[in-house]
Amino acid sequence: MKKIAFLFPGQGAQYIGMAMDFIAENSDFENTLINFDKKNNTELYKTMKDGPEDLLKETKFTQPAILFHSIVALKSLLKEIELKPDFVAGHSLGEFSALVANGVLSLEDAMYLVHKRGQFMMAANDDEPFAMAAIIGPDSVTVKDFCEKASEVGIVVAANFNTPVQTVISGSKNGVEKACELLTEFGAKRVIPLVVGGPFHSPLIEKAGVWLADEMEKINFQKTIIPVISNVDANPETDTKKIKENLAKQVTSSVLWVDSIHYLIDNGVELFIEFGPKKVLAGMMRKIDKTAKIISVDSIETLQNVKEEIKKYV
Structure with missing residues (x-):
């Protein structure tokens, strides 16, 4: 069987109405958003559905919105086809989505963490331009x-x-x-x-990494055998202690996306499946290695085509 990697995007691909087609097909997804809003005293569901766009662009909302869209896309595919990745990787906040995909985090815990991460990243800069x-x-x-x-x-x-x-x-x-x-x-x-x-992935928001590390200690990180490729060093990781350290570092470190993709290709990955809005990573992949095979699940509409493509590989 050929090696497969699941990929998850970061910020920037959010849009009003995102994930609503997946929600229409599965009421459990809607309940996840309703419960998230109740627990965190937010209006994420309403903001994703109706906007306004300015609010959706606030990183404390963008991050859980992108993660949610990515994971409901993944769950929708896995409901129809049995598939296990050899590796998972995510761009910036997408690393949290990847950790839901390999079983380290629950969807609810990951959404909570990236919501806090977004708040911390906005608050950490001390008003410096x-x-x-x-x-x-x-x-x-x-x-x-x-x-x-x-x-x-x-x-x-x-x-x-x-x-x-x-x-x-x-x-x-x-x-x-x-x-x-x-x-x-x-x-x-x-x-x-x-x-x-905020000045993301820079030393100016160092405090955000410290705050996030403290927040992660409240969350249960499960063991996994499916490696996540860490943004901070483009290496595979399965140890939960090291995963948490890398997530805290990642806030102020460079996202080594090109190196991460090269690692996966060099280690035998022949099919990449992107989960999340707007096929952002597929666009990047064409610039990194145009021979790499990548397919994207960003809507209910794309599911059938992706299933057919996967059958050629498994």
């Missing part, structure tokens, strides 16, 4: 070099290595603006400022 930007064109080494040069005027780091030609930078407003200026002069194809709730 911040920015994030996507850099298209230069390779990751070049982007890192210019971040180091720009650090003379303010903290700026490479936050997400999304593809060989797309790196997201994060940090202080001055540092990010200087890095963008230098990279534009260098000849970057595009420099895109991002609308975000």
Whole structure:
């Protein structure tokens, strides 16, 4: 049997009405959202269903919304076809989704943790002006070099290595603006400022990692035999203590997505299945390795096609 990896996206793919087609097919999914809102005194369900968009973009809502969509997509597929992954991986908050997929976390606990994670990431910055930007064109080494040069005027780091030609930078407003200026002069194809709730994956939100580590101690992490590929080092992990350490570190560390995908390909994965809205990771995959086979479950509509594709591999 060919090796399979399940992949889960991070922030940025949220939209009003997300996951509603899955909810229409399964009342248990609706109950999960209703119970989440009751326990956390939130209106996540209403926000996902009706907006407003500004509220859905707040990271404390975006994170549980994306995770929920990803996991109900997964559960909907597994209801129709028996399938076990050899590896799981997720981009940033998607690592929590991956830990639901391999049995380490329950859906409810994971939603709670990423809701808190979102709150912590927004609160940790101490009101210092911040920015994030996507850099298209230069390779990751070049982007890192210019971040180091720009650090003379303010903290700026490479936050997400999304593809060989797309790196997201994060940090202080001055540092990010200087890095963008230098990279534009260098000849970057595009420099895109991002609308975000904080300087994610940068040292400026170090406190969020500490708070998250404390919060995770309240949650039961189950043992697993299915490795998760950690964002912080692109290595497989099954030890729950190490998984928790990596999740806390991940808040201020770079997301090594390109390295994670290369690890999976090098270790025999022949089919990637993405679960979550808008097929974001499939788009990245084409830039990382266009020969890799990836299929995406982002709606009820995609289920049948994905089932047919999977049958060719199992």
